[in-house]
Amino acid sequence: MVETIDHDVVIVGSGLAGLRAAVEVLSRSRGSVQSLAVVSKLALMRSHSVAAEGGTAAVLYPEEGDSLELHAWDTIKGSDFLADQDAVWRFVTLCPEEIRQLERWGIPWSRREDGRIAQRPFGGHSFDRATYAQDKVGFFEMRSLYDKLQEHDNWARYDETFITSIVLEGNVFRGFTAIQLKTGAFVYFRARAGIIATGGAGQLWKFTATSVSTTGDGIGLAYRAGLPIEDMEFMQFHPTGLIPTGILITEGARGEGGYLVNSKGERFMQRYAPSKMELAPRDVVSRSMMKEIGEGKGFLDEDSGLPYLQLDLRHLGREKIDSKLPFIKELSMKFTGVDPVEEPIRIKPTAHYTMGGVRVDINGKVLDRDSHLVKGLWAAGESACVSIHGANRLGSNSTAECLVYGRIVGQDIVEYLESDRSPPAGSGSPLIAGEEERIFRDLFKNETSSADVYTAKAKLREIMDRSVYVFRDEAGLADALRQIRELKRSFEGVKVADGGRVFNYNLQDVLEVGVMLDLAEVVAEGALNRKESRGGHARTDYPSRDDKNWLKHTLAMRTADGPSFSYSPVKITLWKPVERKY
């Protein structure tokens, strides 16, 4: 018998969006929420949000020339006009309150001389509105929220508990099934409301800035539960991933004045974005870099075999680097032995942010295939696609989205639970039994095992790095899709090699890679279908944006033969699309 754990609200994912939602529910509910659970496959405070570095966007100083309109315009232009403009407007109006709210919960924002909150320039923003706490913004935001959470009593944490499926009955959310790593127990979280806040899928690529935990579980499980996932072909490649692993060097390094330099010693951005230079949006900078490398103006790292360009911070001087970019210095020195005060940093574009995700409405409520609301289920943060970022996210808008949407979703859930007092219902039993069987019978006892999980994972990530990277084309994508399908087929016979129950990471790896293969198929096929270049999706065979045919969101639904695709219109409420130049 599977153990059932009951909570009013179950939040899956303990990053910024998850924690912000938890705090909002706990501090807003007056009796309507008796208990809340934060479920994380890591321990709390280990989520990848802690690695966010550069800033959180917000209009704090309208009296100095910034405005909500400007923030909204920058975001929409940055999105290559694929963002839903009603959502963007709501988002920018709530960002400033989040900055100040975190301040009152203790975050050490960097300050101006008069004690007010400081901001720095960031790519694609036409005002210095990236609020920062040195270069560890996500880390300090997480600390403040985690600490705030310690004040409350009516919540429980389920650390190292890995979600394996979302249980829906028709159009109603019932709960999640999960494996608790510490005991190996398979459990059922039954809840009146659930939030998917599991982050992005950066691990689909080998050269990636994201942690090993960002395997896109929430997005993939929503897809498996029959829900549509949106705009998955739009992946952001951040220009400055550290050679050889891809870990992140913040855009703040360029915000503080760093240069990008090719092997001829040129600041090549002047040829691609003369007005914004290094602070053009990330998709523009990453494409420029790959063009330079393609034209033979890159360097070659002989140890890893990777091409690279240089990020030069030397002219900023030791004092500025130490006070504004201490973490960048630490990373560069610890992982490559390069002191940025003395030498340029070696970088190339790295998989960074999943613009797509679980399809939600403007309140973060999950939508089904017919655009009806799924009762009791929300998604927030990188795992959701509202869509605020469209085809390309601006730097410092992601932490902002996590905070704003964590709050919106938290608020929405409290209202929902106040109006709907029905207890959690439905045993969901056939689904749960089936899930238990899939994992503990099929995966452990697969007799015909031919696939090795780690070989499959490595192969997948190589395919994605090679053919679904910054530049894409028909031949490469078709080939990638064929190989991903082959991998998927052979993976059906995979077996869990570790027969133990306690902390069986091998089992978790098998479950994660299964989801990754599903998502990779959606990404590659969505990219193959989209015959235009927009934001993070750049086709060499279709180099321009095609608003006539492609100003629409991609929706992928799971069928027995892989994804089926449909499209939905973009909400254009403020500005008509125009040519995007920097």
Next chain:
Amino acid sequence: MDSVTLKVARTGLTRASYELKYRKGMTVLDALIEVRERQDSTLGYRHSCRMGICGSCGMTIQGVPRLACQTQVSSLNSDTITVEPLHNMTVIRDLVVDIGPFFRLHRSVKPYLIRNDIQERDHSEREYRVLAEEVRRFLQFDYCIMCGLCYAACPTAALDPMYTGPQAITQAYRYMADPRDEGWEQRVDLLDTTHGVWRCHMAGACSFVCPKDVDPAKAIQMARMEILKKRILRKKGKPGSRPVAPSAPGQGKPGTKAPPFDFAEGRTKET
């Protein structure tokens, strides 16, 4: 160095030994990943961010608590590396320890901004003004990534499982030093105890192993100093100070002295 041998303390085994080809820039985490992916998929260890900020991969490497992801194999000057779980915590499997009690200690010191006016804290539209130099008083202590290395290195924690520990005391002090905080009265009685700040005997191991230069040993000293200062002010009845809070129920009224203990009788004297 062409190859490197990992000697890993595994649950139920004495030592498992794995030999790997050395690559330039290889970290201990890289080596462990290679073992799980190529040699032995049952090896248990935690990891996540690969960049020294999530705090997952704390373990004892060559006898010292360190983060595996930022420990270069070449920095250890040996082609044989011993890897063991963190000390002062219960081992669950291989290199995975139970870190729950550590998180609970942290929670016990009320590590959040306490204000008398909750309404203002949670619903105001303006920020508190804080000067850069005021931020500097606590910023260093806010770098803590909760990896547990300080606690694993602490000789006091090894002997006294009830000791609040270097991480939690540092986090209490982080808020005590924050000009926005008003939680002094609540927090001081949590620290000024037998198992609190006075338990530390200043070995300094916590600061030695901290991967983020938080310097818990310094925070503990600062907390002691503040407590003494405030206690003296209270005793003198200076404005703003209050009588000592009660220690535990059944031990007399707040502020009164406990009855003297009669050693010959083995109980408190009747008064």
